[in-house]
Amino acid sequence: MAVILASTENMPYDEWLDWRKKGIGGSDASVVCGINRYKSPVELWMDKTNQLPYQEAGEAAYWGTQLEDLVRNEFTKRTGIKVKQTNQLLQSEDYPFMLANLDGECIHPVYGKCIFEAKTASAYKAGEWDDAIPDEYILQVQHYMAVTGYKGTYITVLIGGNTFRWKFIERDEEIISMLIQLEGDFWNYVQAMVPPQLDGSEAAAKFLSERFPNSVPKSKIKLPDTAVELIQQYEDACDDVNQYTEQKQEAENLLKQMLGDNEIGTVDDRLVTWKSVSQERLDGKTLKAEHPTLYKKYANQTSYRRFSIKTAM
Structure with missing residues (x-):
């Protein structure tokens, strides 16, 4: 069951963000589980x-x-099911670190009171909603059901401004147990002010690039002994990548040889294409040589940190 932590009606956005820091919300669930692509x-x-x-x-x-x-x-309009708008930040009685901010509540003919969740998505993400619901939203509504104790959720989505879909998701005790465990462990890190371990996600790589954008020239440190195992892990993975990259290139080359001048080839239910593509690109080398002043005016300097592992001399 849940208790009302605060009313969100007419609450300023910055104040709402402060309240969210008092626990883990539904949109945080996929981040805690390590499947969020952006954080x-x-x-x-x-x-x-x-x-x-x-x-x-x-x-x-x-x-x-x-x-x-x-x-x-x-x-x-489409279902005849009325939705009651909620303007409350809820907190789980049993697990106070779990918070919920529902888009609404409605009545299911079998399960009774349930959650209503509204989503919007760009047309580019339409494929993610084909006969399925993105994993991050599955975790979000299961988190909400953990907080409220409800048995189900109606989730709706407006895709590209012109495609409307809705589905009903039942409560999943196995997922909820996992969320309670993982979110509880994460909240312990928050309370102890100790960061969780980084993983291999793109979001973690993005975080490191933004957190440490520039290196201090000539600075040098002694790494801990645990770095030896990580270096071995990195080098083994590079060997595997190189092996599979070569196998991939070999298959691609042989398929291209089969296609020859043809653009499309078919076999069983697969379609292999090798199309001609024309692109216009700015010849920066020529521009710099013939119009150096113009090149300097519009050239953008970018920087990044290159990672490598070599044998010390």
């Missing part, structure tokens, strides 16, 4: 421990909020 657990930990600067809501989040009423009304 790493360490980045979430920094947010919960007030180590990240304030950020305004992005365009996608803004329009998702603006379209929430439209999605809610369309769901009622």
